[in-house]
Amino acid sequence: MKKILLLSTGGTIAAVHGADGLVPALQAEELIALVPELTDVCEVECRSILNLDSTNMHPEDWKFIATSIMDELDAYDGIVVSHGTDTMAFTSSMLSFMLAHVDKSVVLTGSQVPLVEPGSDGRRNILDAFSVAASGRPGVFVVFNGKIIKGCRAVKVHSARLDAFSSVNQSEAGRVEGSKVVFRLHEEPVSVRRRLDIRMDERVFLLKLVPGIDASIIDFLREKGYKGLVIEGFGAGGVPNARLDLLDAIRRAVDAGVSVCITTQCLYDGCDIGIYDVGIAAGKAGAVSTFDMTPEAVVTKLMWVLGHTHDPAEVQRMMLENYCGEIDPG
Incomplete structure (x- = not known):
């Protein structure tokens, strides 16, 4: 069974009701405990590295997330990053550049409804994300509402609908159909050793x-x-x-x-x-x-x-x- 790591960074999926509205609060272990079906998909380990509303995500956080992923990648078959939806497309795009020639699946997901709420889309998105991460397809992806989207092509197009993300100007990379991961785009072979490249100028x-x-x-x-x-x-x-x-x-x-x-x-x-x-x-x-x-x-x-x-x-x-x-x- 594949071994997949969850790195949680906050977002709606980890949110609870606070004094002034929804705020991220759940730790990675609590997210995993709310989706017990994951044990049928893969061996799961988890770690909380941030707990932010993604509106408060900064460029320095992209460096930290990218470094955290690269530090752990040798020990796992893939990595899932739970993230707020509002800036997920910025993070997934930057990770696509920073994780050069990545040879395993790095999957970002989240939810439009907190995981602790009845009817949350978070449960499906988490299960789908882990299924994609366990597939072994190399690359950075956003997995949301059954869609598999290249990280550099994802755009949030709905502020509230569960079908929040679209693949813009390129076909979706694939779909998760029930428990089956179906890729539609041809797999790009990785022939160069992966490397972390976090150099950037945020100005x-x-x-x-x-x-x-x-x-x-x-x-x-x-x-x-x-x-x-x-x-x-x-x-x-x-x-x-x-x-x-x-x-x-x-x-x-x-x-x-x-x-x-x-x-x-x-x-x-x-x-x-x-x-x-x-x-x-x-x-x-x-x-x-x-x-x-x-x-x-x-x-x-x-x-x-x-x-x-x-x-x-x-x-x-x-x-x-x-x-x-x-x-x-x-």
């Missing part, structure tokens, strides 16, 4: 454009010392280039050593700044298109890339390189 800002946005916001971010700027453009990645023009501010940021990337506010189909003049002009100003990456993947990848280099050409090269299935420039 990255995600800016969502609205009509009439003041270009001085970009200057402000540059002056505040941000080294990366991800702009959520309109449609295919449009950035205003007339009337309230953002291009000069982008040029000033790029000239000052800020890496500027363009993504889209649209959930599906990605961005391509080579179609319209409002995108092409942004590219000429020094911005980089991120194609079909999710915003969570763009933000975390840029942090990770900037941890390795601040050279503009190298940043662009690394942002457009596919490391874990996060991008298809097509």
Whole structure:
């Protein structure tokens, strides 16, 4: 029987009612005790490493989680991380980069309803996550409501529905059907020894454009010392280039050593700044298109890339390189 480790980090799945609403409180052992059916799936060990509402998850916590996983991976056949849903997609994306060439299953899961509540989705999600972890499929995954999603493709699309996550711009990796794990995507062979790479520069800002946005916001971010700027453009990645023009501010940021990337506010189909003049002009100003990456993947990848280099050409090269299935420039 496979041996799987649970690392609990808090979230709704571990929450109880406190004086001011739901707060994470349950320890890993208590989570496991609430799902006794796990003994039919695998041998289980568990450890609590954090107990946070994921709204309070910080980039430094990603380093800690990644290091905790790598420290334990030799001793187990796979690892499950229980996590709050609100920032799970950021964590799963960053772990996809930090756990380079991971050769075992690392599975994130959680719930929309606390595990202690009647009818919680947490029981199913925990069982499914352990089943996937025991499958031996290498990679970082989010397992939720029966879906198996690559960690770098997961996006939370519902704030309350149990079907909280979707795989964006890529098919689901698979499904858990009853007690059976069915993978749909071809398994990528791991031929390089896994390694932990937690270098990052968290000075990255995600800016969502609205009509009439003041270009001085970009200057402000540059002056505040941000080294990366991800702009959520309109449609295919449009950035205003007339009337309230953002291009000069982008040029000033790029000239000052800020890496500027363009993504889209649209959930599906990605961005391509080579179609319209409002995108092409942004590219000429020094911005980089991120194609079909999710915003969570763009933000975390840029942090990770900037941890390795601040050279503009190298940043662009690394942002457009596919490391874990996060991008298809097509």
